[in-house]
Amino acid sequence: MTIALLQIKNLVKHYPSVKAVNGIDITLNKGICFGLLGPNGAGKTTTVEILEGINQATSGEILYKGLPLGDQFRKEAGIMFQSTALQDFITVQETLQMFANFYPQQADLDELIQRCNLTQYLNQDNRQLSGGQRQRLLLAIALVNNPDIIFLDEPTTGLDPQARQNFWKLIHEIKAAGKTVVLTTHYMEEAYTLCDEIAIMDHGKIIAQGTPKALLEAHFNDVILRLPETEISDLDCLPFIINNRQGHIEITTSDVNEVVSTLIKNNISLAKLQIRQRTLDDLFIELTGKELRA
Numbered sequence: 001m002t003i004a005l006l007q008i009k010n011l012v013k014h015y016p017s018v019k020a021v022n023g024i025d026i027t028l029n030k031g032i033c034f035g036l037l038g039p040n041g042a043g044k045t046t047t048v049e050i051l052e053g054i055n056q057a058t059s060g061e062i063l064y065k066g067l068p069l070g071d072q073f074r075k076e077a078g079i080m081f082q083s084t085a086l087q088d089f090i091t092v093q094e095t096l097q098m099f100a101n102f103y104p105q106q107a108d109l110d111e112l113i114q115r116c117n118l119t120q121y122l123n124q125d126n127r128q129l130s131g132g133q134r135q136r137l138l139l140a141i142a143l144v145n146n147p148d149i150i151f152l153d154e155p156t157t158g159l160d161p162q163a164r165q166n167f168w169k170l171i172h173e174i175k176a177a178g179k180t181v182v183l184t185t186h187y188m189e190e191a192y193t194l195c196d197e198i199a200i201m202d203h204g205k206i207i208a209q210g211t212p213k214a215l216l217e218a219h220f221n222d223v224i225l226r227l228p229e230t231e232i233s234d235l236d237c238l239p240f241i242i243n244n245r246q247g248h249i250e251i252t253t254s255d256v257n258e259v260v261s262t263l264i265k266n267n268i269s270l271a272k273l274q275i276r277q278r279t280l281d282d283l284f285i286e287l288t289g290k291e292l293r294a
């Protein structure tokens with residue numbers, strides 16, 4: 001019988017005024033990327049902090065390789081926090097060596113430096129790093145003990161598209177090496193690209209869980225057609241529910257042929273017509289609502 005790498009059973013965390021985590025179950029196997037998604041206040045940060053061992057659960061059970069969290073987990077886990085202060089006045093090389101010295105088991109630093117594209121910055125002071133360079137260094141720190149499981153808490157927040165794409169490539173390489181990744185992110189495209197499985201939390205509970213593709217197929221059987229509003233002189237001529245989106249109209253339908261046929265009959269140009277599949281953004285909004293969370 002194969003033992004799960006990490007197993008969470010009926011995890012609960014109550015504060016005096018709120019149930020931050022209210023009875024969740026998760027099983028993680030080796031070599032996958034698992035995404036924990038949810039609006040602000042959903043309980044995902046508290047959940048991850050408990051899994052990382054830096055917060056105490058009110059009740060529930062967490063097993064790592066079949067055993068309660070302990071020394072083995074601390075030696076074999078890597079964490080990239082959402083916000084980390086790096087020591088000033090020391091170099092990237094010195095930073096990596098310092099963190100490596102904290103662990104009895106260490107990754108090959110030369111290989112790690114190459115994988116995280118840090119070679120040309122080794123003698124650079126931490127204060128001089130760009131956002132992308134800093135995030136790659138923090139990832140290298142999370143990998144410095146050659147961990148079996150890596151926690152990444154919103155790792156690409158604030159990065160430009162190019163830096164984010166490069167970071168995604170690193171995560172794919174880490175997963176290909178047999179590591180398990182636990183990711184929290186507010187970027188749904190990131191979750192879809194990286195995660196083998198996701199769980200969406202709200203109000204302390206998991207409200208949906210599965211592969212991104214399976215969840216989209218389970219909740220949607222339609223597509224969205226999009227046209228510039230200026231292409232349609234009379235919206236009343238269209239027998240569909242129409243949403244206005246920043247100068248465009250959107251029609252949600254499970255019958256594209258019917259909509260296109262109606263547009264043609266009403267002499268509406270299709271030159272700028274866009275048709276898109278449903279995305280995790282659509283699913284996230286449908287399941288958690290549109291109201292602003294603190």
